Amino acid sequence: MLLKSILLIVCGLLLQSCGSYHYQSGIPKKVKGYQLVWNDEFNIDGKPDPENWTYESGFVRNNELQWYQTDNAVCKDxxxxxxxxxxxxxxxxxxxxxxxxxxxxxxxxYTSSCIITRGLQEWENEGYYEIKAKVDTSSGSWPAIWLLGTYGGWPDNGEIDIMEFYRIDEKPHILANAAWGTDKKWVAAWDSAKIPLAHxxxxxxxxxxxxxxxxxEWNSTEIKIYLDDELLNEIDLTETVNTDGRNPFVNKQKFYLLLNLAIxxxxxxxxxxxxxxKYEVDYVRVYK
Structure with a gap:
């Protein structure tokens, strides 16, 4: 058993040193032009790492049906x-x-969980983010992978939805979006891609x-969102300007990550x- 464990560790190190793009033993791949700055592979059974994640609680937003609580988020296998x-x-x-x-x-x-990195793990804009996940497409399911800016209230702080799944005209869709402020409180401007699940x-x-x-992929001029290497949305950051003249996606504010399953x-x-x-996430990786 000890010899097997040593061999697995050595093989993993060899794969990493060679820049392997295989997802083996929770080893993050290398991304050309970027350096890994944070990741969670969820490899330890139990509650999500408290150094990375906290929780939303109760009824939170959008008149959704679920009560958010800690019990519904668990790391396993x-x-x-x-x-x-x-x-x-x-x-x-x-x-x-x-x-x-x-x-x-x-x-x-209904109960569910929304786990967030706010106050624990936050990143200035720009970089490469990668998340491997499996979504539940049952009726009522609304899972998401998203980021919010830490400066000001929504939507002036900026929102990026790397993934949303929900229904439009009763048909299931995958969405990739960004939102920013307008001259009306609580009303956002959106750049949204809405792709039918049937695609x-x-x-x-x-x-x-x-x-x-x-x-x-997020740089000073655009945000590109991909699903299995297919480009879903390309967001022009010259257009994402709040009415106060501030652009939440190019100013040096920090963003935090949310993973949730709404109902x-x-x-x-x-x-x-x-x-x-069940909404399952294999890993989350942030590169700069």
Whole structure:
């Protein structure tokens, strides 16, 4: 057993030193022109690394159905697994007659997790980001890989959606977006690519059963978002200027990463028989 372990370590080091592009034993690939500055391979079973991740809690945004909590994010067998569960329990923040969607629901019907790197791992704009993940495409599912700027409120701080999956006119789509501020509070300008899921499943009928690689190349003039090396969206950063003249994607502010599985809203009506839903992430890697 000891000899086998030593051989595996030596082989892994050899692959790394040769610049191998194979995903072996959680060894990040080399990317020409970039240096790895942070990664999480989710190789230790249990809760996500507290040096990298914290959690959102409760009902958070978009009138979504899920209650975010820590219990639904677990690392197992080299993957982060975010599960969405069907439940029925009292909403601890319930206020009878409240006008807020966060407090006028008497019950929590779904739970899930949103893990974020804010305050722990943040990066100035520009770089190469790569995430390997498998999404649950059941009705009601709304998983995402996204970044938010740390300066100011949304959307003036800037948002990048490396991946979203949800339904448009009841048809499932993969999206790649960026958002920035307008002259109206809480109203964003968007550069969005919306690709029907059928575009991918027609080429591979087993697409939904597999892990896929989302990547983002970000420089001073553009953001390019890819899925399995296919360019989904090319965002011109000369156009992403807030009405106050600030451009969140070219100023030297920091961004943090969010991984979440929302339920309902744009995800569509949940298919109760499909629960629990599972959103799995193999790794996250950031290069500068």
């Amino acid at each position: 080299g993957h982060l697994v975010i599960s969405a569960n069907k439940v029925h329990r009292a909403n601890p923040n319930y206020i009878e007659g409240s006008d807020s969607w966060k407090t006028n629901r008497a019950f929590v019907e 991918f499943t027609q080429k591979d009928p087993k697409w939904t059963e597999k892990f896929h690689i989302w990547a983002m 309902g809203a744009l995800g569509g009506e949940p298919d109760v028989d499909s629960f629990p839903l």
